[in-house]
Amino acid sequence: MIDNGDIKSFISVRFLSAVIILVSSAAWLRPAVQRLSIYYQKAPAAIRRTLRNFDVSRLPSFKTGWKYKWLTASVKDVGTDEYVHIKFLGDRHGMERTRAELFVTYYNDPQDKVPHTPEVCARQAGAIVRKLSTITLDIPQLAPGNPEITARLLFLDYQKFNTVVISVFCVEGQFRYTRGQVRWVMAVPGNHHVYFSKIEAAVPYPADGNPEEVVPLCKQLISEAIPVLVTEYFPTEEQLKQH
DSSP, rough: OOHHHHHHHHHHHHHHHHHHHHHHHHHHHHHHHHHHHHHHHHOOOOOOOOGGOOGGGGSSSTTSEEEEEOOOOOOHHOOOOOOEEEEEEEEETTEEEEEEEEEEEEOOTTOOOOOOOOOHHHTTTTTTEEEEEEEEEEOGGTTTTSSEEEEEEEEOOSSSSSEEEEEEEEEEEEEESSSHHHHHHHHHHOOOOOOEEEEEEEEETTTTTTTTTTTTHHHHHHHHHHHIIIIIIOHHHHHHOOO
């Protein structure tokens, strides 16, 4: 028969053993986690060519019949000095002085929180979001990996004029259209280097106009820019994986 003293002694031994095991595990686990954290921590991926010298002639539908104007942006506002903002001016489809804009920003800070999406920035600028949906972009140049890309489609009302915007993020070679999706890709181990880019095309139209009439032009601009950016400017898969 086991008396109370034996039971208390047994429990004390088990408790002490558990404490020793936990302390030992913690002492081993902390440096192990630190080593894993260091191993999987991503470093900035350098862009291959600066966006400031973006080659407009690489866009088949826009290299002739259009005039170009390079616009400047506040580095503080966009969060990077690696960007390109181009306004296209031309006469197309019977519309006098048709305009379109391409705005691309590039980031490679592993701790970046991801900049605002167009629908957020537009509201801050006083626009009313009349439509927020997705659109499929056909990019056969990126087959077999990304022959089709899902992007964000916006109809914005600025009162005196309206604008159609199509935007998408390219993060470590993958395409996503929300900030949460971008953060998830950045957090997943695998690549040793990180980058993401926000790619936007915009086409304004009259306040009483039909947005569907300018969606094809907006879609064409971003669809032609994406493969050029991926194949000539953004880091390669090899760059992302190298130590």
